[in-house]
Amino acid sequence: MSGPELATEEGVITYLKSTPFVAEKVTQLTGGTGNYTYRIHLQASYAGRNSVVLKHAKPYVKNAKSIPFAIERQKLEAEVMAKTKRFLPPDSIVTVPTVHLFDEEACVIIMDDCGEGVPTLKELLLANPPSVEIGQAIGSAIGEFLAFFHTRGTLEKELTDLVSGNAAGRQISSWVTYGRLVSTLSGKDNIPALSDPPLEVLKDVLDRIDTSSKEIIERALTTNESIVMGDFWPGNILVSLSPDGKEVKRLYVIDWEMSKLGIAGWDVGQFSAEIHLIRRFHPDRETVASATLSAFLKAYGAHAGASVKEGDVARTALTHVGAHLITWTPRVQWGEKEKTREVIEEGVKYYLEGTSNVIQDLHQSIVGKLYQ
Numbered sequence: 336m337s338g339p340e341l342a343t344e345e346g347v348i349t350y351l352k353s354t355p356f357v358a359e360k361v362t363q364l365t366g367g368t369g370n371y372t373y374r375i376h377l378q379a380s381y382a383g384r385n386s387v388v389l390k391h392a393k394p395y396v397k398n399a400k401s402i403p404f405a406i407e408r409q410k411l412e413a414e415v416m417a418k419t420k421r422f423l424p425p426d427s428i429v430t431v432p433t434v435h436l437f438d439e440e441a442c443v444i445i446m447d448d449c450g451e452g453v454p455t456l457k458e459l460l461l462a463n464p465p466s467v468e469i470g471q472a473i474g475s476a477i478g479e480f481l482a483f484f485h486t487r488g489t490l491e492k493e494l495t496d497l498v499s500g501n502a503a504g505r506q507i508s509s510w511v512t513y514g515r516l517v518s519t520l521s522g523k524d525n526i527p528a529l530s531d532p533p534l535e536v537l538k539d540v541l542d543r544i545d546t547s548s549k550e551i552i553e554r555a556l557t558t559n560e561s562i563v564m565g566d567f568w569p570g571n572i573l574v575s576l577s578p579d580g581k582e583v584k585r586l587y588v589i590d591w592e593m594s595k596l597g598i599a600g601w602d603v604g605q606f607s608a609e610i611h612l613i614r615r616f617h618p619d620r621e622t623v624a625s626a627t628l629s630a631f632l633k634a635y636g637a638h639a640g641a642s643v644k645e646g647d648v649a650r651t652a653l654t655h656v657g658a659h660l661i662t663w664t665p666r667v668q669w670g671e672k673e674k675t676r677e678v679i680e681e682g683v684k685y686y687l688e689g690t691s692n693v694i695q696d697l698h699q700s701i702v703g704k705l706y707q
Contacts, residue, residue, distance in 0.1 A: 341391040341441065342371050351389075354436065355381055356445055364388070368398040369592070374448060386448040387435060392592075393442070405503040406442055408592035413437040413444050415591045418494045422487060429480035429586040449573045449587040456569035456586075460613050460627070464620055465580060470627040472583050473574060477606070478634030480588070481567065485599045486640055488562040495562055501595040502556075504565055508593060508601070509552040512655070512662045517545045519662055520683070528665040528675040540683065547690040551654070555598055565593030567602040568609045600648045603635060604655025607702055608663075611656065615678050616670040632704035649697040649705050650689055656701055657686025 339346035344361045351358045360376040371391040381387065392409040396402040416431045423430060432447035456473065459465060465473070488494055498504075518524045520536045573587040607628060614624040639648060660682025665675050685701060698706050 341443065342393070344373065347373050347375070347389060347391075350441065350443070351375065354445075356387055356389075356436070361389075369396050369404060369590075371397060374451065375445070381435070384448065386451065387445050388432070388448045390444045390446070391442055404507075408501075408503070409442045409444060410437070410439055411497065411501060411504075411594065412590075412592040414497055415494070415594045416446070418491065418497065419484065419488065419591075422491060423483075427480065428476045428583060429588060431588055431591070447587075449585075449589070450575055453573050453575050453587075456572040456574050456627075457609065457613070458570075459574050460569065460610075460620055460624055461617060464623045465576065467623055467626045469576070469580070469583060470623040471630040473586065474627040474630030474632075475634040476583065476586055477572060478631040478636075479638050480586075481564070481602055481606075482635045482638035482640075484564065485561050485602070486638070491562075495559075495596060498562060498594045499559070499596050501593075504593045504595040505556050505597065508565060508595075508597070509555045512658050513548040513552050513555075515662050516548050516658060516686075517541055519665065520544065520679075526665045528672045529679070534676060534679065536683065540687070543690075544683075544686065548658075551690075555601075558598060559596045561597065561599040563595060563597040563599060563602050564588070564591065565595055565597065565602070566590055567606050569606065569613075570609075598651050598655075599639075600651025600653075601655045603632075603648060603702065603705075604652040605659055606631065607652060608656040608659035611701065612660070612664065612669055612678070615681075616674060629704045632702055633707050636705035636707065646697055649700070649702050652689075652702045652705070653685055653697065653700050654689030657682045657684070657689055661686065 339349040341347055341350055344363055347361045348358050356375055357378045358375050359378045362374045364372045364374055371393070373389045375387050375389050377385055377387065392406055394403060394406045396404045413434050417434050420431050420433060432449060434444060434446050436443070436445040454462065515524065519526065519529070520534060521541060522529060522533045571588060571590045573589060574583070575585040575587070576582065577584055610624050610628040614621040661679050664678050664682065669675060688700065697703060
């Protein structure tokens with residue numbers, strides 16, 4: 336790529352001089368790990384907006400430059416957001432940002448700014464938790480949206496054709512969670528929370544996880560069962576509330592570069608696992624977190640159709656909750672060591688239940704609200 340270096344605020348300011356988005360000020364946004372993201376305060380308003388967001392991709396993960404990340408993800412994300420926006424109901428509280436410019440050569444997306452100071456759902460639940468009623472409203476809206484995206488989106492041939500080529504997304508999603516299960520539990524990854532003493536996991540359990548995880552990865556790499564968002568967690572959902580905090584104005588789902596054909600239960604499981612982590616490590620947030628999760632699962636189950644009733648989504652979601660708790664809990668420093676180990680052991684239990692017939696009634700599982 337020729338032109339200014341867009342990994343710096345100064346380079347972004349220079350780049351924008353040749354666009355309709357000339358900047359008064361540029362501020363790099365925190366929170367993302369894969370790309371460079373900035374809030375652009377405009378010299379002149381654009382379509383009634385005084386600010387927009389610019390996202391710039393490199394052929395690697397921003398916070399881990401040794402990990403390759405195909406640059407084609409940028410075009411995929413821009414097109415998925417645009418196509419998804421077109422088929423969403425106009426009255427949907429949950430939406431995606433409008434893309435105003437996509438520069439394929441510079442690997443730049445310029446999109447709606449969802450609002451300065453608008454928190455992610457994770458930030459909201461941790462820092463300034465809303466009422467239980469607002470948590471329920473958020474959970475219901477998100478569950479209905481995800482079910483609609485899975486069911487309606489899978490029928491949109493133009494959209495499924497677009498994401499079907501995202502082989503890198505399939506590989507990354509599979510490896511970061513399922514490809515690291517055994518190495519996490521065995522101590523091979525040398526994670527401090529799981530050493531001194533080593534986590535005690537029986538060899539036959541490790542063998543079962545090794546066998547089943549390879550089977551799951553193979554399925555994820557080859558299935559065409561559903562379109563999936565691919566990174567559906569509370570950190571990718573922005574929450575705009577009314578000034579008094581008593582009404583949900585808008586929910587924005589961001590970061591669509593992992594969209595692909597895959598396993599619908601993974602989206603459900605990832606969101607569920609992250610909300611569960613909030614209530615496990617922050618007991619004072621348990622009431623609103625549980626209300627949000629229950630409402631999410633009920634709404635998804637009510638709108639997703641036969642796949643939930645037949646059990647596959649619930650079982651794959653339960654498995655994914657377990658896998659997520661195992662792989663991610665010790666890597667993001669949720670809390671103190673003993674609690675981390677306790678949650679990982681809980682994850683092993685969920686994973687084994689999801690991949691076996693140990694649990695006969697999914698209604699009683701952590702994702703059982705899918706059936707209510």
